[in-house]
Amino acid sequence: QLHLVESGGGLVQAGGSLRLSCAASGRTSSINSMGWFRQAPGKEQEFVAVTSWSGASTFYAGSVEGRFTISRDNAKNTLYLQMNILKPEDTALYHCAASKRLIPTVNRQDYNYWGQGTQVTVSS
Numbered sequence: 001q002l003h004l005v006e007s008g009g010g011l012v013q014a015g016g017s018l019r020l021s022c023a024a025s026g027r028t029s030s031i032n033s034m035g036w037f038r039q040a041p042g043k044e045q046e047f048v049a050v051t052s053w054s055g056a057s058t059f060y061a062g063s064v065e066g067r068f069t070i071s072r073d074n075a076k077n078t079l080y081l082q083m084n085i086l087k088p089e090d091t092a093l094y095h096c097a098a099s100k101r102l103i104p105t106v107n108r109q110d111y112n113y114w115g116q117g118t119q120v121t122v123s124s
Contacts, residue, residue, distance in 0.1 A: 010119075022081075032100060035051070040089075048094070061106075
């Protein structure tokens with residue numbers, strides 16, 4: 001089994017920055033790509049960013065590209081999401097997820113493990 005725990009969320013003004021972390025424990029050797037998803041109140045969960053195991057391959061949703069950066073430290077079993085120039089529409093519950101797939105994927109059904117989420121609120 002694999003456990004994922006997110007941290008780093010909070011309240012920030014528009015234009016500000018936050019860095020989310022996702023610590024993995026348990027069977028970390030079973031996972032390859034890792035990603036971030038988010039869900040705003042009253043909306044469906046949406047893909048945010050994904051990275052391959054090595055970190056060499058990344059992909060972002062168009063709404064965050066150029067503002068968010070996904071990275072991982074495999075020695076620490078930790079995934080990060082650096083979020084800059086935050087906007088009120090970035091307000092959501094952010095979940096990290098881990099997939100056994102080698103090729104990074106944007107599809108939530110391809111992810112095997114999920115964290116509980118960390119809340120990000122951006123005020124205008």
